[in-house]
Structure formats: C-alpha cells, structure tokens
Amino acid sequence: MNKFKNIFILAAGILSFAACKPEFKTPAPNTGAANFSRYIAVGNSLTAGYADGGLYLEGQQNSYPSIIGKQMQQIGGGAFTQPLFTDAQSNGSGYIKLTGFDANGSPITANVTDKLAIRGFVTIPGFGDVTTYTKYSGDINNYGVPGIKLLNITYAPYGNLNGYYERLLPGAAGTNSTTYLDFVTAKSFTFFSNWLGNNDALGYATSGGVGDVLTDKATFASLYTLLISRLTANNQKGVVATIPDVTAIPYFNTVTPALILATVQKSSPSVQAIYINAKSNNDNSNTTYAARPATANDLIVLTFPTSKIGTLVSTVAGMLPYGLTPYSPIENQYVLDNNEVAITKDFVISYNTTIKAVAASKGIAVNDMYTFLNNIKANGLVVDGVSLSSNYITGGLFSLDGVHLTPRGYAVVANQFIKAINTQYGSNIPLANVASYRSVKFP
Amino acid sequence: MRKLLLLMIAFLPVIACAQGFQVNLAGQKQIGMGHTGTGLLQDGASIYFNPGAMAMLPENYIQAGMSPLFFKSAFNPSGTNDVYHNADKLATPFSGYAVFGPKSSWWKLGLGVYTPFGGLTNWGNSWEGKYVLESLDLKAIYFQPTLSIKLADFISIGGGFVYNRASVNLTRAIPLADATGADGQAQLTGNGKGYGWNAGVFIKTEAGITIGIDYRSKVNTTINSGNAIFKVPASVQANFPQPNTFTSGIPLPSTTTLGFGFYPSKQWTLALDANLVGWHVYKALAFDYASNTSTLQDTYSPRLYRDAFSVRGGAEYKAADKFAIRAGGGYASAAAPDGYVTPEVPDANRYYLTGGLGYKIANRLDVDISFEFEHLFSRTQTNIESQLAGTFRSDVYIPGLSLSYHW
Structure with a gap:
C-alpha cells in the first residue's frame, strides 16, 4: 500500500508543478532624460479626442494623450486628468453614428442628439453665434481644444469665439480674455506634447479653399517658436508632431x-x-x-x-x-482642386519644416505624423493581425467624419508619440495594446 | 455614392495547426525513458515506436494510457510590460494498443490507437493577438492495424496502415466592432481524415545491442465541409455569408527514427533514439471557403516549416522484480522558421526531462506512471503576416498513467 501512497504524493507534486506559469522580467521603469510627473497635452480636436464629427465622452477617454498618460503611469508618470463630459452628458457636442448601408454599399449615418452637454448659444458681436457647453472646472492635463489654430494661441478674445475653449475657462461667455498660450502654461508641468497647426491648413482644405485661409508661413514660424519657447521655459522636455498631408485623409479620398x-x-x-x-x-x-x-487630382x-x-x-x-x-x-x-491641393501641400511642408527646425533647436522629440500617415496611405499598416489603411470606415483608423481618428487610430498615434519620446529621451514608456481599442462601430 | 466595399477587412488567413505540436506521448514506459523505444522491446507501444519489433515481443499485450498535458505558455508583446497567459486547458493525449500472436510464433497482429499530433491553446478574447488567434483545439487520432513478422531470431519487420481522424476547432476575433464596441468572431470547426503507414525493422546484434529503424509516413489530412461561422455586426453580415463551409488540408509530417538499446546488466536498460521529422511538407495553410465575397476571400498563409530533429536518451533500472525506475531526456529543434511563429503553436527549440515508475500490481498487470517536464526556449519574434511582435515562453508539464495486461 505504501507504493500507492508514494504515487499519491508524486501526483500531488505533479499537480503543483502544473500551477507554475512562465514568467517575464519586465524592465525597470526608466524615464531617461525626461520627467513625466505632470504631462500636459497641447493641441486641437485630434488632441481632445474628437471623433465622428463631435466631441463626446468615449472619444475623450480614448484620446491619444490619455493613452500616452496611461502608459506613462506604468513607469511612474503622474495622474492624467481630462476635461471629460459627465456620464449624464456623455454625448457632449453630439456626433454621427453609422446606422447601416444602402443598396450601393454607401454608409448611412444619423446624428446622436441625446445626452448632450450643450449649454446654449451666445451671440458674439462681430463674430456670430457660438455654441457653449457645460463648463469644466477641474484639473486639466489635456488642453486639446477642437477647432483651434496655431494662429489663435495669442488672441485674447479667443475664449469667447470657441465654445470648446470657453468650456474650460472660468469666465462667463463673452467675458474671457485669457490667451490659450497663457492658459496652458499657467500651471507648472514637467513634460508636454504639442500637436497644434493642423487647422491652419485643414480649415482651408476642408472648405474647398474658399471658407478659410491658410495661416501665413512666417506667422506660423514665429508663433510656433513662441509656443515652444514658452513650453520649454523651465527646461521642460516634450514631443511635437508634424502636420499630416491633407490628401492622406479619407475626407478627401472617398468621394472621387x-x-x-x-x-x-x-x-x-x-x-x-x-x-x-x-x-x-x-x-x-x-x-x-x-x-x-x-x-483624378481634384x-x-x-x-x-x-x-x-x-x-x-x-x-x-x-x-x-x-x-x-x-x-x-x-x-x-x-x-x-489640384491647384488648391498644391497650395495646401506647399504650406503644410513649410509648416513641418518650421516644426522640425524649432524642435531641433530645443532638443525636443518629433513625431513625424506627416511621413507616418503618408506611409499608411501608400502601404497600409498591419498591427497585431489587423490590416489598417487610410480608407473611409474600412480602414479602421479614421472615424466617420473622415478627418479624426477612431480609438484604434488614436492608439496607433499614441504609440508613435511614445516611440518618439523613448527614442529622444532614453525612456521606456511601454507601448499601448492597439488591438484593445475599437475601430468604427457597426450596427 | 460614397460607395464602400468592405474590401479585405483585415481578414488574415486563418492559421493552423500542429507543429512544434507533435505530441510524443505514445506509451508510459517510453515517456519515462525520454521517449525512446524504437530500439527496445518494451510493450505494445512498439506498434507506434517500431512495428518491426512487435513480433519479437515475448508476450501479448492489451494496454491503455493517458497523459494529461498542461501547456503553460505566455506572451509578452515587444515594447510593453504586458503579459498574456494561455488559459489552463487540459489536453488529453492517449494511447491504446493490443498485440496478439500465438506463443513463440513468427508473427503477431496488433492494433494501435494514439494521438501523435494535436494542440490545445486558448489565449482568450482580450489579448493583444486576438485577431490572430483566440483558441485552437486540434486533435489527430491515428488508428493503426499492424502486422509484424520475425524473419529470423535476430531480425523482424513489421508495418501498419494508418487512418487518421482529425478534428479542429479554431476561433479568432474579427476586427469589426458592434454597437457596444465588441469584436466579431470567426469560428472554424470540422473533421477530417487522412491515410498513411508505419513500418520498421528490429535487429538483435551479437554484441547484445538492439537496433530499431522506423518510418512513419506523412499523413495528408483533409477537412471537407467544415463549418465556417462568422459572427459580425448585422450591417456587414452579408460580407460573411452564412451558413458557409470551408475546405482545408493539413499535412502531418513523416518521422524517421533510428533507435538503439543497450543492456549493461540484467537490471539496466539504456536507450538512444534520433528522430527526423519531415516538417518541410507544411508549406502553407490554405482555407477555401464555399461562399466567397470581396471581403471573405480564400486564404493562403505561408508556413515554410523546415525539417526538425530530436535526440533522446533514457534509462530503466529494475530495482526489484516488481519495480522499475526510469529517467530520460531529449532535445528537439523548432520546425517554425523565424517570422512564421504563431500563437497557436508558439514553436521553439526545446528540451525535456522525464521520469517514470513501473510496478507490477499482479502477475500479468503492470501499472506505469510517467512525468515529463518540457521547456521551450524563449523566442522573440515578429510574425511576417500579422506583425504580432513579442516573446513567447512556454513550459509543458505532462503526468501520465497506463495499465498493461500481458500474457
């Protein structure tokens, strides 16, 4: 009978072995030459998490700065707080959703109009009606303001003209006079990301070259220099991104x-x-x-x-x-048209030359989104077994408005920022799991 | 007007199957001795290890064994601190053999049923590689009727016909989110069959060394009319016609083995085996769907496996008439080349250590237990097709038990 007892003991030993799992040694957290204790994000709608033609809670929660902030926390980065809409007003400005496809396979969309955070409308003399949103008064790490141009950052009345900016300011509508540049630099920070400048070209392009004008190249250069010198005034480190080629987005490439x-x-x-x-x-x-x-060039x-x-x-x-x-x-x-495309491209290339030169002069990391998105347009991108492209809806990167990104697109962008930061400063911020972020939702 | 064809929605070819996942668990005595046995006369498992040795077996056998397999694999995506573990699922390779021939006759007949290939992985539906694979359950059961003939006192030959019954159940996420953000899913299930053979020769030399040579042929296994089930949001379901079926073929490779047995004393048996597994036959995995759309195309996924080898050694010590202790080990090379390692088979070079005990419960009844620990070397890979990049680490723990009745 002793033998059976031995067998029993052996079997118990075997089963306990079987509980062992292979282990990995994660590298020691290393922030390198950077300090991530208070990271702030400066930018426009892309930074705010705008998607599907609107700013709403889910988009905010999947903004690329929030993804970067979350990954930074894995190596000791500080809290990252966003001016989120509340759950009761989770649809924010409202947005469009996909409701199906017609017989031709063209998408049908509908506006989401419930649970909005719209406070009202104010008429600004000499400007027009501005939609205002429920105010946010908490801490802010993500300063992304949909619609803002680099051109606007030193314009004191801008807080009265842009409801998304007005929402973050304490003053009543029409009474604000804080420039965006002063606003974002008011509280001390240790690290920044900046992706301003898209709207300086995009506003012109999306209106077919008639509803808006391109920001003058020299003005862009002087404002960008001012912006980065203010952001690095206390030797903060940071990362900036270049402006994508407008022709690389589905907004211009779907209806040909x-x-x-x-x-x-x-x-x-x-x-x-x-x-x-x-x-x-x-x-x-x-x-x-x-x-x-x-x-085909128009x-x-x-x-x-x-x-x-x-x-x-x-x-x-x-x-x-x-x-x-x-x-x-x-x-x-x-x-x-093709002439307007050529003009836009010329301005974007000039802006990007400025961005890279200013970043180099301050030793700041550059995330070259211009090159990255052009590569995706030419070759696509395969990540974690998913084929991504610049195509509308099917490409997986761009949301239903054809300009802004899906959560998966923002995760891809966040990883590009993280790679640029790690390369420049020798840090080891872990990459985000792109597969865990969704693309376009289908009914 | 904004016409949209849901062209090629990231539907990478579905992968496949067994490599690295040759399951060498064909007999408890042999497992205990490091999977050696081609050059030995142990028991009815000769049907698998070397049909040529069967006619030399001193007795007739009916035996059955099972080797529950705990496959512990984990994945660390490159550049992250994330670790994803394969869920605990118990695979149950088994073997059963019957060998019969008149006492001291020149022939024996046998039937073997065993599971030489298989895989059971379940990474779950929330890991980074979910669009490559969620889970795979692949089983191949070989049925092998066998005849062995003793040509002379020192040499015997044998051969058997192999019928393979295979089943596959594979799931993966489809990157089409529904209104709640949840992924779609593809599930491919089916049964297949294939044919092959197994032949060997066994020689007793004058020096007292025994030698076995065995060749198990490749078995082309075909799955016809498997179910292809695609769960996707309703608005895009038309791109994935339902019901749908698929056809696929999986070549299970040949194995050539040379084995030796040494007998330094009455109590000791030493064995040495060398294997060559013809994995080069696994060039690609292709799926042919009965209903195609512009989104759901047939797939062809290169695998480009290369032949793999293993060397094994083992020893048995008969401590008493009723009691035997066994130990062994071996090394096997990976079949999946760099760039083609996939989560359904996180193949890598590996070593294994084994041990076993044999006990005679009754005059004609043996119980054998075995234990194997297998360690796959850590392998960091970027799969060329899926671009899934990271490090796989795997360990396998395999206890086992068999009963043999002999007369």
Whole structure:
C-alpha cells in the first residue's frame, strides 16, 4: 500500500508543478532624460479626442494623450486628468453614428442628439453665434481644444469665439480674455506634447479653399517658436508632431470624381465629364476660378451632397444639370482642386519644416505624423493581425467624419508619440495594446 | 455614392495547426525513458515506436494510457510590460494498443490507437493577438492495424496502415466592432481524415545491442465541409455569408527514427533514439471557403516549416522484480522558421526531462506512471503576416498513467 501512497504524493507534486506559469522580467521603469510627473497635452480636436464629427465622452477617454498618460503611469508618470463630459452628458457636442448601408454599399449615418452637454448659444458681436457647453472646472492635463489654430494661441478674445475653449475657462461667455498660450502654461508641468497647426491648413482644405485661409508661413514660424519657447521655459522636455498631408485623409479620398462620373454614367452613359469650379493657377493670392472637367487630382469633400448631381439649376445658359456642364459646375466649397491641393501641400511642408527646425533647436522629440500617415496611405499598416489603411470606415483608423481618428487610430498615434519620446529621451514608456481599442462601430 | 466595399477587412488567413505540436506521448514506459523505444522491446507501444519489433515481443499485450498535458505558455508583446497567459486547458493525449500472436510464433497482429499530433491553446478574447488567434483545439487520432513478422531470431519487420481522424476547432476575433464596441468572431470547426503507414525493422546484434529503424509516413489530412461561422455586426453580415463551409488540408509530417538499446546488466536498460521529422511538407495553410465575397476571400498563409530533429536518451533500472525506475531526456529543434511563429503553436527549440515508475500490481498487470517536464526556449519574434511582435515562453508539464495486461 505504501507504493500507492508514494504515487499519491508524486501526483500531488505533479499537480503543483502544473500551477507554475512562465514568467517575464519586465524592465525597470526608466524615464531617461525626461520627467513625466505632470504631462500636459497641447493641441486641437485630434488632441481632445474628437471623433465622428463631435466631441463626446468615449472619444475623450480614448484620446491619444490619455493613452500616452496611461502608459506613462506604468513607469511612474503622474495622474492624467481630462476635461471629460459627465456620464449624464456623455454625448457632449453630439456626433454621427453609422446606422447601416444602402443598396450601393454607401454608409448611412444619423446624428446622436441625446445626452448632450450643450449649454446654449451666445451671440458674439462681430463674430456670430457660438455654441457653449457645460463648463469644466477641474484639473486639466489635456488642453486639446477642437477647432483651434496655431494662429489663435495669442488672441485674447479667443475664449469667447470657441465654445470648446470657453468650456474650460472660468469666465462667463463673452467675458474671457485669457490667451490659450497663457492658459496652458499657467500651471507648472514637467513634460508636454504639442500637436497644434493642423487647422491652419485643414480649415482651408476642408472648405474647398474658399471658407478659410491658410495661416501665413512666417506667422506660423514665429508663433510656433513662441509656443515652444514658452513650453520649454523651465527646461521642460516634450514631443511635437508634424502636420499630416491633407490628401492622406479619407475626407478627401472617398468621394472621387471618377466615382461620381461612374454613378452618373449608369443612368446617362453619354456623360463624359464632371465639371468643377476650379482655381486657375497655384498662386494663393490670385482668386481667379473657372469651370473645367474634374480629374483624378481634384479632391471632392466627403460631405458633398452627391444627390445634387444632375439636378437642374439655373445658370446664365438656362436650366442645366448640376455638375455636368461648364455652366453648372460643382461649387467651389465642395472641391479642393489640384491647384488648391498644391497650395495646401506647399504650406503644410513649410509648416513641418518650421516644426522640425524649432524642435531641433530645443532638443525636443518629433513625431513625424506627416511621413507616418503618408506611409499608411501608400502601404497600409498591419498591427497585431489587423490590416489598417487610410480608407473611409474600412480602414479602421479614421472615424466617420473622415478627418479624426477612431480609438484604434488614436492608439496607433499614441504609440508613435511614445516611440518618439523613448527614442529622444532614453525612456521606456511601454507601448499601448492597439488591438484593445475599437475601430468604427457597426450596427 | 460614397460607395464602400468592405474590401479585405483585415481578414488574415486563418492559421493552423500542429507543429512544434507533435505530441510524443505514445506509451508510459517510453515517456519515462525520454521517449525512446524504437530500439527496445518494451510493450505494445512498439506498434507506434517500431512495428518491426512487435513480433519479437515475448508476450501479448492489451494496454491503455493517458497523459494529461498542461501547456503553460505566455506572451509578452515587444515594447510593453504586458503579459498574456494561455488559459489552463487540459489536453488529453492517449494511447491504446493490443498485440496478439500465438506463443513463440513468427508473427503477431496488433492494433494501435494514439494521438501523435494535436494542440490545445486558448489565449482568450482580450489579448493583444486576438485577431490572430483566440483558441485552437486540434486533435489527430491515428488508428493503426499492424502486422509484424520475425524473419529470423535476430531480425523482424513489421508495418501498419494508418487512418487518421482529425478534428479542429479554431476561433479568432474579427476586427469589426458592434454597437457596444465588441469584436466579431470567426469560428472554424470540422473533421477530417487522412491515410498513411508505419513500418520498421528490429535487429538483435551479437554484441547484445538492439537496433530499431522506423518510418512513419506523412499523413495528408483533409477537412471537407467544415463549418465556417462568422459572427459580425448585422450591417456587414452579408460580407460573411452564412451558413458557409470551408475546405482545408493539413499535412502531418513523416518521422524517421533510428533507435538503439543497450543492456549493461540484467537490471539496466539504456536507450538512444534520433528522430527526423519531415516538417518541410507544411508549406502553407490554405482555407477555401464555399461562399466567397470581396471581403471573405480564400486564404493562403505561408508556413515554410523546415525539417526538425530530436535526440533522446533514457534509462530503466529494475530495482526489484516488481519495480522499475526510469529517467530520460531529449532535445528537439523548432520546425517554425523565424517570422512564421504563431500563437497557436508558439514553436521553439526545446528540451525535456522525464521520469517514470513501473510496478507490477499482479502477475500479468503492470501499472506505469510517467512525468515529463518540457521547456521551450524563449523566442522573440515578429510574425511576417500579422506583425504580432513579442516573446513567447512556454513550459509543458505532462503526468501520465497506463495499465498493461500481458500474457
């Protein structure tokens, strides 16, 4: 019987062995030459976590600065607090969601209008109506303000013109006079990220080159220099990102002239061209426009109401189908024509030259999102078994507005920032798990 | 107008199966001695190790054993402090053999049922590689009727026909989030079959050394009409037609073994085996879906495995008439080349240590227990196809028990 007892003891030993798991030694936390005890994020809508055409709680919670902040905490970084909407007002400004696909496979979207954080509207003299949101008065690490340009950071009344900024300021609507630059630098910090400058080009581009103007190159350079010198005034370290090429985003690459033409030709095979009202030259100061057939180099905005095509509109030559004749071209605001594309690209390249030069002069890390997103557009990106691309909806990176990112897209961006920080300062902030962040939600 | 084809939604080819996952658990006496046995006359497990030795067995056998396998694997994605553990799932490789022939005859007949290949991994649905694999349960059961003939007192040969019954159940997440943000899921389940053979020769030399040579052929296993179940949000379900089936083929590789037995004294048996496993047949894993769409294409996933070898040694000491102690160990090389390591088989070079006890409960009844510890060397890889990058570490703990009746 003793033998059986031995067997029993052996079996018990075996089972306890079986409880062992392989172990990994995680590297010792190392912040390198940087100090992450108070990290602040400076930027616009991309920094705020804007997605699907709005700012709402889930987007904020998955903003790239919050992901970076969370990863920094794994090596001893400080708390990272965001101006979040409350659960009761979790849909913030409202946003669009996907409700299905039509027979052509085109997406159908709907506005989310419940649980909003809209406080009201104020009329600012000389400017117009501004939507205001429920105020946030707590601590702030993420200073992302949707809509802000680099051009706006020293403009004292800006807090009255932008509801997302007004929300963070203590004063009543219309009474604010704190510049964005003063606001973000008021409380001491040890590390910053800055991704301002997108809207200085994007505002022009998304309005088809008519609703806004590009920020002057020299103005951009002087403001950027001022911004970075203020952010590094106490020798803080930080990371800045370059401005993506506007043609790398689905907002301009989804509704193409060829797609419109092909759709028209299904019912009217004789139609040979789609006409647009296009800039006649690539001189930014010259505003001559003329109708001409669209080519693959002309970009149509995602929000173009394609149902307008072919509807009869009044012209000097009588009632003519919209978009199909030189007398009834697709209007300027829907088209970033090839000359406007060239102008935008030229400005973005100039801005990026400035960003890299200023960062280099201060020894600041650079996350080159311009190059990164152009590479994705050309080659795609495979992460953790997921194929990502710049395509609308299916690409997984861009949200339903075609400009801002999905949580998964923001996680990819956060990892690019982390890699740039680790490379520059010798720190070992662990990368985020991209697979755990979602892409577009499907009904 | 914003026409959208859900083109190629990140649907990487589904992976596969057994490598590194050759399951060498075919008999408790042999496990105890480091998986040696091709050059020995131990028991009915010769049907697996060397059918050529069967006719030399002094007795007839009916035996069965089981080796519950605890596979402990963990993954640390590159550049992170995250560690994901494979869930505890118990695989149950087993073996059963029956050998019969008239006393002192020149022939014996046998039937073996064993599980030479398989894999059971479950990484769960929230780990970093979930879009590559959530879980895999692969089983291959070989049925092998066998005939062995003694040509002379010093040499015997034998061979058997192999019928393989395989089953697979594989799940992975699909990167299409529903309204709550939850992933879709693909599940592929099916049964397949394949055929092969196993033949060997056994020689007793005048020097008292025994030699065995065995060749187990490759078994091309085909899964026809497996169920391909895709759970995705309703608005994109049309891209993943349901119901759907798939066809796939898995080549299970050949194994060539040379084994020696040495008998320094009446109490001691020493054994040495060398194996060559023809993994080069596993060039790719392809899935052919019955209904395709622009999103759901047939897949072809290169594997490019290379032949692997192992060397093994073992010893048995008969402490008393009724009692034997065994120990052994070995080393096996990885079949998956760099860039092709996948979470369903985190293949790596490995060593193993084994031990065992044999006890004669009754005159004709043996009980054998075995224990194996297998350590896979840590392997840091970026998979070329999925770009999943990180370090795998795996350990395997395998207790086992068998009963043999012999007469």
